[in-house]
Amino acid sequence: MRLRHKPGAKDFLEKHPEFVTLNPTDWKGKWGKRFGNTHPIHLEIGTGKGRFIVEMAKTYPEINFIGIELQTSVVISVLEKQLEEKLPNLQILQLDAANLKEFFEVNEVARIYLNFSDPWPKNRHEKRRLTYRTFLESYSSVMDNSGELILKTDNQNLFEYSLVSFSEFGMTLKEVWLNLHESSFEGNIMTEYEEKFSKKGNRIYRVIATFNN
Template identity: 45%
Template structure:
């Protein structure tokens, strides 16, 4: 179900100026300055309503988190969660992921999360998938060498496509599971997105992998 545009969402987002960075390109290469510390930075690309990343930020105060989402009518819910939890180690970017390199410098991120991205199932739309090699090349530029992309999806086709793209572009794969919530990865299944909660309640499989940038 596609959410309707909410005209008030933009005005409300702008009001959270201590959490929402409206001109992220100004902090390219200076995100530790924005956070006021030198903690590692983890980013979720396509954060949705923010349950996953705000939970991580709450659990891990020694890590800084950046939530990226293009739809303001969705992002506002994530921002509200951060406000309710009183989080200070998180920033929100209202941003199209195509422009990710304009907002982060080389080696600035220590981890990237891709959770339940749009699978774009038609072959002619393959380049829109966030694990297409053109996106992976962008992520390589902003990730620290030796660090990781963590992918979760309910879509088997996207998962298989992603495994191939990761392998073909030089990532090393580890902790692959074709059914996360029936696996031994207890920590990885303890923090869920809103979509994941819904899918798990229906008994659907969740596919997950960690791809290391070598």
């Protein structure tokens, strides 16, 4: 049974308001107060089971991380990892990334990560892709002037689509990796999917793009 259908899942999240922000609109423009510091804020949209954002928060204590996920089952997986670590620089939100400006103020976010997002390969589902222009508009609305969007995927079609989408949106491609694991890139923190796909021999793509706000 998927946890999002499990009785008591909502109560489990509500029992840990120190890590799961249940009223994110109340913190719009005040996330620094929520974390108790003025460190940069990085978002991961679509957290998977939480390995990436938890490891990032452990590795970079000088950065505030917020994991954003829509599915309750996935949010619970991230929360379970956070309960083991109790990282002061990690918060978890259950919400739709298409509406970021409802929860964050202009210039409040320094970086957004999209890791192994659903490629939605059918043309009729294009608007669901997290690199479709309406999502880019949402990201741009909260990003600071030097803000970066970092995409990692093993799906070549999504990667190529995203590069075009970024360019058409007027973004700048800062760095592009066509085979991340065969490059000289250091400090890569893998997601669960990344480890799984790379072991199968899949090429991992990565790009850093800026919005030029």
